[in-house]
Amino acid sequence: MASFPLSLVSFSLTFLFFLSPALSTNSEGNALHALRSRFNDATNVLQSWDPTLVNPCTWFHVTCDANNHVIRLDLGNSNISGSLGPELGQLKHLEYLELYRNDIGGKIPKELGNLKNLVSMDLYGNRFEGKIPKSFSKLKSLRFLRLNNNKLSGSIPRELTGLSNLKVFDVSNNDLCGTIPVDGPFSTFSMESFENNRLSGPELQGLVPYDFGC
Amino acid sequence: MSTSTFYGEACFVACIILYAQLVSSPNNAFASASSSASSSEAEALLEWKASFQNQTQNNLTSWTYSPSNSTNPKANASPCNGWTGISCNTAGSVNMINLTNSGIQGTLHELSFLSFPNLAYLELSFNELCDTIPPQISFLPKLIYLDLSSNQLSGQIPPEICLLTNLEVLHLHENQLNGSIPHQISQLNFLSELALSHNSLEGMIPASLSNLNNLTSLSLHENQLSGSIPASLGNLSNLTTLHLQKNQLSGSIPPSLGNLTKLTSLSLYQNNLSGTIPEQIGNLKSIVFLELGENQLNGSIPPSIGGLSNLVSLMLRENQLSGSIPQEIGNLKKLIYLQLDTNQLSGHLPQNICRGGTLQSFTAKANQLTGPIPKSLKMCKSLTSVFLQDNHLTGNVSEVFGAYPNLKKVDLSHNNFYGEISPTWGLCPQLATLRIVGNNLTGSIPPEIGNATQIQELNLSSNGLVGVIPNEIGRLTSLQRLNLDGNQLWGHIPSEFDSLKDLEYLDLSTNKFSGSIPSILGDFSKLHYLNLSNNKFSQEIPFQLGKLFHLSQLDLSHNSLEDQIPSEMSQMQSLEIMNLSHNNLSGSIPKSFEQMHGLVQIDMSYNQLQGPVPNNKAFQDAPLEGNEGLCGNIAGLQPCPSMENKRATKKDRRLVFIIVFPVFETLLLLLSFLGIALVRKKRNKEQDT
Numbered sequence: 001m002a003s004f005p006l007s008l009v010s011f012s013l014t015f016l017f018f019l020s021p022a023l024s025t026n027s028e029g030n031a032l033h034a035l036r037s038r039f040n041d042a043t044n045v046l047q048s049w050d051p052t053l054v055n056p057c058t059w060f061h062v063t064c065d066a067n068n069h070v071i072r073l074d075l076g077n078s079n080i081s082g083s084l085g086p087e088l089g090q091l092k093h094l095e096y097l098e099l100y101r102n103d104i105g106g107k108i109p110k111e112l113g114n115l116k117n118l119v120s121m122d123l124y125g126n127r128f129e130g131k132i133p134k135s136f137s138k139l140k141s142l143r144f145l146r147l148n149n150n151k152l153s154g155s156i157p158r159e160l161t162g163l164s165n166l167k168v169f170d171v172s173n174n175d176l177c178g179t180i181p182v183d184g185p186f187s188t189f190s191m192e193s194f195e196n197n198r199l200s201g202p203e204l205q206g207l208v209p210y211d212f213g214c
Numbered sequence: 215m216s217t218s219t220f221y222g223e224a225c226f227v228a229c230i231i232l233y234a235q236l237v238s239s240p241n242n243a244f245a246s247a248s249s250s251a252s253s254s255e256a257e258a259l260l261e262w263k264a265s266f267q268n269q270t271q272n273n274l275t276s277w278t279y280s281p282s283n284s285t286n287p288k289a290n291a292s293p294c295n296g297w298t299g300i301s302c303n304t305a306g307s308v309n310m311i312n313l314t315n316s317g318i319q320g321t322l323h324e325l326s327f328l329s330f331p332n333l334a335y336l337e338l339s340f341n342e343l344c345d346t347i348p349p350q351i352s353f354l355p356k357l358i359y360l361d362l363s364s365n366q367l368s369g370q371i372p373p374e375i376c377l378l379t380n381l382e383v384l385h386l387h388e389n390q391l392n393g394s395i396p397h398q399i400s401q402l403n404f405l406s407e408l409a410l411s412h413n414s415l416e417g418m419i420p421a422s423l424s425n426l427n428n429l430t431s432l433s434l435h436e437n438q439l440s441g442s443i444p445a446s447l448g449n450l451s452n453l454t455t456l457h458l459q460k461n462q463l464s465g466s467i468p469p470s471l472g473n474l475t476k477l478t479s480l481s482l483y484q485n486n487l488s489g490t491i492p493e494q495i496g497n498l499k500s501i502v503f504l505e506l507g508e509n510q511l512n513g514s515i516p517p518s519i520g521g522l523s524n525l526v527s528l529m530l531r532e533n534q535l536s537g538s539i540p541q542e543i544g545n546l547k548k549l550i551y552l553q554l555d556t557n558q559l560s561g562h563l564p565q566n567i568c569r570g571g572t573l574q575s576f577t578a579k580a581n582q583l584t585g586p587i588p589k590s591l592k593m594c595k596s597l598t599s600v601f602l603q604d605n606h607l608t609g610n611v612s613e614v615f616g617a618y619p620n621l622k623k624v625d626l627s628h629n630n631f632y633g634e635i636s637p638t639w640g641l642c643p644q645l646a647t648l649r650i651v652g653n654n655l656t657g658s659i660p661p662e663i664g665n666a667t668q669i670q671e672l673n674l675s676s677n678g679l680v681g682v683i684p685n686e687i688g689r690l691t692s693l694q695r696l697n698l699d700g701n702q703l704w705g706h707i708p709s710e711f712d713s714l715k716d717l718e719y720l721d722l723s724t725n726k727f728s729g730s731i732p733s734i735l736g737d738f739s740k741l742h743y744l745n746l747s748n749n750k751f752s753q754e755i756p757f758q759l760g761k762l763f764h765l766s767q768l769d770l771s772h773n774s775l776e777d778q779i780p781s782e783m784s785q786m787q788s789l790e791i792m793n794l795s796h797n798n799l800s801g802s803i804p805k806s807f808e809q810m811h812g813l814v815q816i817d818m819s820y821n822q823l824q825g826p827v828p829n830n831k832a833f834q835d836a837p838l839e840g841n842e843g844l845c846g847n848i849a850g851l852q853p854c855p856s857m858e859n860k861r862a863t864k865k866d867r868r869l870v871f872i873i874v875f876p877v878f879e880t881l882l883l884l885l886s887f888l889g890i891a892l893v894r895k896k897r898n899k900e901q902d903t
Contacts, residue, residue, distance in 0.1 A: 048622075048646060048670070054531070058623060058647065060670050060694060061718075074718050076740055076764065096742070098764065120788065122764070143812055144788060167811035168787060188811070 028070045029056040031087040039082040039104075045075065069093035076100040076122065083107075089114040100146070101125035108152075110135045120144035124170065127151055132171070134159050141165060148172040148193075155179070155214045156199075161186055172196050178214035179203040255308045256293050258329035259300070265324035273316050274298055303332055309356070310335040321345040322362075327353040339363040339385065346370070347386075352377035361385040363409065368392065371410070376401035387433065388412040395434070400425045409433040411457065416440065419458075424449040431455040435481065438462055443482070448473040459483045459505065466490070467506070472497035479503040483529065487511060491535075493518045505529040507553065512536065515559075520545045527551040531577070535559055539578070544569055544590070555579040555601065563587065563607075568594035577601035579625070587614040595619060603627040603649070611655065617641035627651035627673070634658075635674065640665035649673040651697070656680070659703075664689035675721065676700040685710045695719040699745065707732050717741055723769065724748040731770070733758040745769040747793065752776065755799075760785040771817065772796040779823075781806045788812055795819040795837065803828055803844075826854045 033051040041047075048060040057064035063072035070091050081103035088097075089111025095118060105127035112121070113135025120143060128150040136145070137159030145163075148170040155178030156171065166185040176197040180186065256279070263277050276298045294302035301310035309332045318341040327350045336354070339361045346369030347362065357378050363385040370393030371386065381402050387409040394417030395410060406428045415437040423432070424446035430453060439461040447456070448470025454477060463485040471480070472494025478501060487509040495504070496518020504525060511533040519528070520542020527550060528543070535557040543552070544566025552567075555577045562585030567573065573594055579601045586609035591597070597618045603625045610633035611626065621642045627649050634657030639648060645666040651673050658681025659674065669690045679701040687693075688710025696714075699721045706729035707722070717738045728750040735744070736758030742765060751773040759768075760782030768789060775797040781804035789810055795817040802825025803818065813832035824843030827833050838844055838851065845854035 060646070072742075074740065074742065096766070098742075119790075120766075143790070143814075 026055040028091055029053065029059075031090040032056050032059070032062065032070070032073075034085060034087040038085050039080050042079040042081070045078045045080070063096075065093065071117075072096040072098070074098045075102070078102055080104060084109050084112075086111040088112060091115065093117055095119045095141075097121045097123075099123050099126065103127060105129065107131075108133055108147075112136070113138045116140060118142055122146045123150065124148045125150075129153065131155075132157055132160075132176075136160060137162050139163060144168045146170045148174065150174050152176055156181060158203075160184075169193050253292075254329050258326040259293055259297070259308075262320075262325040265320050267319035273318075301335075305332075307332040309333060310337075312337040313341065314338065314361070315340040317341065318343060322348050322351065322367075327351055330354060332356050334380075335359045337361045338365070341365050343367055347372055347391075349374040351375070354378060355380070357381055359383045362389070364388040366390060370394075371396055371399075371415075373398040375399060378402065379404070381405055382428075383407045385409045386413070390414060392416065394418070395420055395423075395439075397422045399423065402426065404428055406452075407431040411435040411437065413437050418442075419444055419447075419463075421446045423447065426450065427452065429453055430476075433457040434461070436460040440464065442466070443468055443471070443487075445470045447471065450474065451476065453477055454500075455479045457481045459485070461485050463487060467492055467495075467511075469494040471495070474498060476500050478524075481505040482509065484508040490514070491516055491519075491530075495519060496521050498522060499524070501525060503527045507531040507533065509533050514538070515540055515543075515554075517542045519543065523547065525549055529553040530557065532556045538562065539564055539583075541565060543567065544588075546570070547572070549573055550596075551575045553577050555581065557581050559583060561585070566590050568596070572596050574598040574620070578605065580604045583607055585609075587611075589614070592616040597621050599623040601625045602629065603651075605629050607631065609633075611650065611653070612636040612657075615639075618645075619643065621645055623647040625649040626653065629653055631655065635660055635663070635679075637662035639663055642666050644668055646692075647671045650677070652676040654678060658682070659684055659687075659698075661686040663687070666690070668692055670716075671695040673697040674701070679703055682706075683708055687711070688713045690714065691716070693717055694740075697721045698725065699723040701725050703727060705729070707735075709734065711735070712737060714738065715740075719743045721745040722749065726750060728752065730754070731756055731759075731775075735759060736761040738762065740764060742766045742788075746773065747771040749773050754778070755780055755783070755794075757782040759783060762786050764788050767791045769793040770797065775799055777801070779804055783807070784809050786810065791815040793817040794821065795840075797821050799823055802826065827851065 029051060032049060036046050036049050045061065055068045056062050056070060057068050061074045062070055065071045071093055072095060076098045079102065083104060083106030086109045088109060094115050097118060100122040103126065107130035108123065108128050110133040113133055116138060118139050119141055124146040129152065131154035132147065132152055134157045137157065142163050143165050145166060152174040153176065156176060158181050161181045161184035163185060169189045170193045172193060173196040176199055178199065180194055180199055180202045182202050259277060263274055276296055292306065293300040293308055294306050299311060299313040299316065300308055303309045308330055311333065314337050321344060323345060333354050334356045336357060336359065343362065343365040344367065347367055349372040352374040358380050360381060360383065367389040368391065371391055373396035376398035382404050384405060391413040392415065395415055397420040400420060400422035405426050408429060411433040416439065418441035419434065419439055421444035424444065429450050432453060432455065435457045440463065442465030443458065443463055445468035448468060453474050456477060459481045464487065466489030467482065467487060469492035472492060475497065477498050480498065480501060481503065483505045488511065490513030491506060491511055493516035496516060501522050502524050505527065507529045512535065514537030515530065515535055517540035520540055525546050526548055529551065531553045536559065538561030539554060539559055541564045544564040547570030550572050552573060559581040560583065563578065563583060565588045567588045568590050571594065574596050575598055583605040585607065587607065592614060593616060595618060598620050599622055606629060608630040611631040612633040615636060615638060617638050622644050623646060628651060631653040633655065635655060637660040639645060640662035646668050648669060655677035659679060661684035664684065664686025667689055670692050671694060675697040681703065682705030683703060685708045688708060691713050693714050694716050695718060702725060704726040707727065709732060711732065712734040715737065718740050720741060723745045726749065730753040731746060731751050733756035736756065741762050744765060747769040752775065754777035755770065755775055757780035760780065765786050766788055771793040776799065778801035779799055784804060784806035790812050791814060799821040800823065803823055805828050807828040808830050810830060813830060816832045816836040819837040820840035823841040827844055827846035827848055833848060845852045847853060
């Protein structure tokens with residue numbers, strides 16, 4: 001009695017087994033593949049992202065180093081919507097994360113803080129919301145952080161003052177509140193980096209609580 | 215054979231012992247005293263449901279006692295009447311539970327297995343069941359199908375499972391099961407499918423699994439299994455699928471596997487297998503997928519592989535295979551995927567490759583192959599990707615390739631190809647990547663290449679190409695990476711480049727390009743790398759380059775660029791590395807470069823620059839020699855005269871305070887003493903008279 005559904009199931013499972021060996025063994029490729037599934041790719045810029053390949057190094061908009069580790073993701077201005085996911089944090093060798101000027105929404109995953117080799121993060125010109133993750137304080141190689149023109153809220157994590165390599169910082173045109181840190185690299189950033197938010201001015205150390213009014 | 219009987223008997227005895235233990239265990243959940251089997255089944259299901267996390271109970275709202283008869287609701291309770299996922303036999307007893315993908319968050323421990331004497335089909339895959347598989351699951355005497363896959367079950371596979379003597383399908387894959395595969399599984403004589411893949415199982419594959427005469431599918435992949443592949447698995451004559459990939463199996467591939475004449479899919483990749491590929495592999499007449507890659511297999515590829523006429527995918531990459539690729543591989547008429555890359559294969563490519571006109575993905579890169587491209591590839595219309603780079607292949611590359619309607623990626627780099635770039639590449643409408651780096655190509659870039667409008671990466675660097683960049687390159691509007699460096703190309707950058715708006719990476723270095731750097735390059739808003747060094751570019755650096763907001767690296771060195779460095783270049787806010795050395799740039803370095811906060815490395819040596827060096831940390835260690843009058847507060851440079859005036863206002867002020875005031879004060883003091891002395895003298899004189 002159960003034989004028909006059984007044979008149907010075993011057929012479909014056998015079919016699945018035929019497919020499964022062909023998927024890549026590469027964890028970075030799998031992470032990017034998972035990222036792609038979160039995206040709406042209106043102009044098919046991710047067409048070359050074939051998860052059955054050995055690694056993602058031949059995918060367009062992906063650049064690898066000599067050891068076939070992903071170091072650049074260049075998807076700026078690419079008509080992409082959707083959201084990001086925690087899997088991006090698995091690209092341990094990533095140096096350049098360029099997702100600017102798209103229509104990506106949702107929260108910035110805290111797992112991006114795991115990208116300890118990251119030099120440049122450009123998420124500007126999207127619809128990101130929620131807070132700037134505190135985990136960004138772990139991005140010790142970061143030189144460029146541009147989160148401007150989004151819908152980010154909450155305060156600028158004070159922990160970012162530890163990013164001694166940070167040279168370019170822009171959070172303008174968001175919905176941030178609280179005070180502007182003044183320590184570390186923050187002493188070099190111009191006021192334009194912070195404009196069009198609800199920030200209450202530079203942090204007054206020792207006088208008022210930091211997250212005042214936020 | 216005697217070994218397997220011994221195992222069989224031993225397992226049978228073990229099973230009896232386990233059964234006795236279970237029955238006497240105080241944890242048994244015996245059927246309740248209720249009269250009808252159906253109501254005890256209902257009770258068991260409801261008890262189980264009650265143990266779930268709250269939210270899942272909503273999916274099973276149909277699991278309830280019938281409200282119509284309030285006097286004795288339990289008597290009317292029957293799971294056979296529309297309870298989700300429950301089916302019954304003609305006698306009204308549950309024989310199927312199918313709750314796949316039902317959002318169940320709970321365990322199996324509250325399920326009273328003894329209450330289901332007729333359950334044949336238990337399907338609970340794709341839920342969030344956690345904790346262990348209770349050994350009491352063996353109290354399902356009629357169970358034929360058990361699927362607990364894609365949950366979060368942990369712990370060991372209970373050896374009591376051998377009591378499910380009617381079991382035909384066992385799916386426990388994609389969980390967190392650990393421990394070894396219990397050899398008691400070998401007792402399940404009717405088992406046709408065993409899937410334990412994607413767990414944390416360790417230890418060896420039990421050789422006694424060979425007793426499972428009815429087994430058609432064995433999936434143990436993605437675990438941490440070690441030891442050898444048991445040779446006895448060659449006895450599983452009904453096996454169609456053997457998937458052991460992604461484990462830590464060692465030892466050789468047993469030749470006895472060649473006896474599996476019904477096998478269609480053999481996957482052993484990503485293990486530590488060593489030794490040679492046994493020639494008996496050629497006996498697998500039904501094989502469709504043969505995947506042995508990512509091991510340490512050595513020796514030659516057995517020519518008998520050429521007899522596997524049903525082969526669709528042959529994947530042997532990343533091993534230490536040596537010797538020649540058997541010519542017989544050209545006999546495989548159904549071959550679609552051929553992956554031989556990253557081995558130590560030598561000799562020539564098989565001459566009749568793509569004989570059946572089905573070959574799509576062909577990669578033999580990173581070997582020591584010599585000889586020509588097989589003539590049969592020219593008419594291979596099915597090709598989608600060809601990766602032959604990093605070999606010693608030779609031949610005239612303009613003659614060996616044809617027009618391919620489906621070809622997307624080609625890489626022939628680092629071989630000994632010669633001849634010209636064929637215009638036929640323009641007849642590949644889907645071509646996205648064309649790389650022929652580091653060969654002996656000559657002639658010029660054919661304008662027909664502009665017909666392949668889907669090209670996103672074109673890399674022809676390190677050859678002997680001559681001539682100009684054809685205007686038709688402007689038709690490649692999808693181009694993202696263009697490498698033409700290391701050739702002898704000349705002429706100007708065509709104005710048609712202005713349509714290459716998606717360009718991210720442009721390297722034209724080490725050629726003989728001349729003329730001015732076109733201002734249209736400033737419109738490449740996605741460009742992150744620009745290298746025009748070692749050419750004969752002249753005139754000024756166009757200020758429009760300042761629009762390259764995302765440029766990370768800029769190299770214009772070793773050209774004949776002149777005039778001033780445009781201050782607009784400071785708008786390149788993402789620039790980290792800038793090399794303008796060995797040109798004829800004059801004037802001063804724009805002060806606005808102080809705003810280029812991302813700069814890490816600068817080289818402006820050997821120009822005719824003068825004036826103050828901007829106050830930017832990147833200039834501290836920068837090579838600046840070979841200029842005329844650069845000055846600044848940097849080692850090796852003179853301090854600036856005008857800067858001294860400006861800076862000296864501060865210094866001067868300090869000087870004023872340190873030197874002038876004390877002098878002034880002493881003068882004052884002296885004067886006052888004089889004054890006092892004079893007054894005293896006057897008074898003395900007055901007093902005297």
